[in-house]
Amino acid sequence: MKCQSCNQPATVHLTDVIHGKKREVHLCQKCAEKQEIIKHQELNLGAILQTVLGQHLGPMTDELSRLTCPTCGIKYMEFRSGGRLGCPQDYDVFKGALLPLLQRIHRAARHMGKIPVHAVRNAERQRELMDLRQKLRKAVDAEAYEDAARLRDLIKNKESTDEPG
């Protein structure tokens, strides 16, 4: 059997049963040490749980725990504890973690319903507008009114090109 992380022969095998479902983790000595499952020849229970649970919640939990949305500033861990996302961009930023979550909640991960006719579907553009608004906020707070006026016009301009009403 090969290590799940690096394809070397696996020497560390973990089995856990959660809600009657068996989960297995197979790693080589090196990767197990790297994930801190084995530390100085001892078993690290916390890390083992992390690994087994991580599989359940979706991959790369460690990496995700450090993720922060550049647009609204919410950390992935804040979402996990509060249950609410910070802005529309989070669906993109936290996608890796959201996909398995959506699959569990809805047993699906793709929209099949109504599609708005006029909405800006370009995520890039939505983010740009949100960034501009944030800059505007900061400019007003800093009493940099010339910058603020320029930003306000820019936002108006960008909005009017995709807002018919």
Add this chain to the structure above:
Amino acid sequence: MNLDSLTQSNGEWLRGSGPEADIVISSRIRLARNLSSFPFSSRASTHQKAEIEQMLKDRLVKLEAESRLDYLPLPALTPLDRQLLVERQLISRELANADGPRGVAVANQETVSVMVNEEDHLRLQAMRSGFALDEAWTDIDRLDDLLEERINYAFSEEFGYLTACPTNVGTGMRSSVMLHLPALVLTKQIEKVFRALQKINLAVRGLYGEGSRASGDFYQISNQVTLGKSETTILTEIREVIPQIISYERQARSTLTRESRQALHDRVNRAVGTLRSATMMTSEETMDLLSSVRLGVNMGLLEDTISIPTVNELFLQTQPAHLQKLMGASLDGEERNSARARYLRNRLREAGPNLN
């Protein structure tokens, strides 16, 4: 909109008419929508919320919808008026108790309400009396289209309408049907119905969103899944299951008539008797007794001395905020119980069998 005048009417959902109105109280559909270029409400600053509110309010009151929308800013309302809107199901308890700029746009007949700065920037809601999901969908779909011409919704082709909570993403749609199921409760079959519904991913809640034991035997059945299914599919799934529950309730009513007619008669008459003579009445007890009265009227046990719209009205008018509005005074718990009992005695003077 004059809130005091609201207390004089039943609103749409308790009108007591519409298809299957003896069992189906109302049908309701809500859509969660967000603006693309703002953070979700929980992460928006007070200033941003004010900006969102201003922009949405402007567009809502100018909509060329069939019925004009009136906008009510919640911070300007007294706690009593906010509670009144909760009792009429025009706003959520969350919106009533939140902070910051927020409000609701309400249509004249109360068939449509739009919450601003709830958990999502917009919560559109359409209500109909009786079993009328399709009509509610037509209303809300049209309102959504009108708004979408003027607002950039947060939308992705992959995940649909983006919402603050991933449990609403996709269609953002929660469609629910409120049922009055006293016979299933009396014959202890209601749990069985719940378990069956949960298996097919439908949620069951009480009248104001409470858990298992619903007051007044009112139950709301709604979809849980919002992603991966079209609005039509979601509506069809609910539309197909409701007639089955209606037929279980009707079977339970015939079982009661067949096997415990005397006990049922006794229950209904005792309920009327208590409501006509008690001097203190909590809102919980009122709901329970009115539920028996409602069952009695629908089973023809009360000789047309009271109508279903009247019973529906009493359910609403005896809620704490409505009662205080009717009395024109703010009352503490004990005063409310006494005012409630007095009000019920008056309204039910003519109801029930002739006791002479």
